[in-house]
Amino acid sequence: MLNGPNLNLLGRREPGVYGTTTLQELENGLSAIAPSGMMLEFFQSNHEGQMTDRIHRVMDEPVDGLVINPGAWTHTSVAIRDALSAVAAPFVEVHISNVHAREAFRHHSYLSDVALAVIVGCGTQGYAFALETLKQHLKG
Ligand code: CA2
Numbered sequence: 001m002l003n004g005p006n007l008n009l010l011g012r013r014e015p016g017v018y019g020t021t022t023l024q025e026l027e028n029g030l031s032a033i034a035p036s037g038m039m040l041e042f043f044q045s046n047h048e049g050q051m052t053d054r055i056h057r058v059m060d061e062p063v064d065g066l067v068i069n070p071g072a073w074t075h076t077s078v079a080i081r082d083a084l085s086a087v088a089a090p091f092v093e094v095h096i097s098n099v100h101a102r103e104a105f106r107h108h109s110y111l112s113d114v115a116l117a118v119i120v121g122c123g124t125q126g127y128a129f130a131l132e133t134l135k136q137h138l139k140g
């Protein structure tokens with residue numbers, strides 16, 4: 001599970017938009033409810049190059065799929081899109097807030113058309129929905 005810039009602030013700022021759950025609590029909660037047989041690893045970065053490198057490492061790892069909240073890179077980053085396309089592991093794009101009910105610059109995603117699924121506006125529960133979606137897809 002990958003989280004982009006500023007998501008380390010979850011639960012500590014803007015609770016009206018992003019909720020009160022911290023990133024650590026979110027990660028602990030997901031580990032607890034991960035479908036049986038699914039092993040989770042977590043990575044958050046505020047640095048686009050570090051995130052790009054982390055995605056590239058997936059090519060050399062036994063990773064079946066990714067859940068990513070790319071944060072603001074959703075709306076700006078061809079680099080993150082290209083990295084995700086290159087590794088070819090299915091990924092679910094998650095947004096805690098309903099980006100379509102926010103500023104126009106948040107309405108476009110560089111990732112959605114290459115994502116397996118997109119989950120928007122379900123709060124931090126969206127990450128759990130994303131795991132379930134990946135599980136169903138991988139069982140396929
Ligand atoms: O709704 C989402 O999950 C977003 O991906 C969050 C990004 C935003 O740029 C996207 O448009 C939508 C921002 C992440 C900032 O996270 C914070 C968390 C707590 C407090 C402040 C920022």
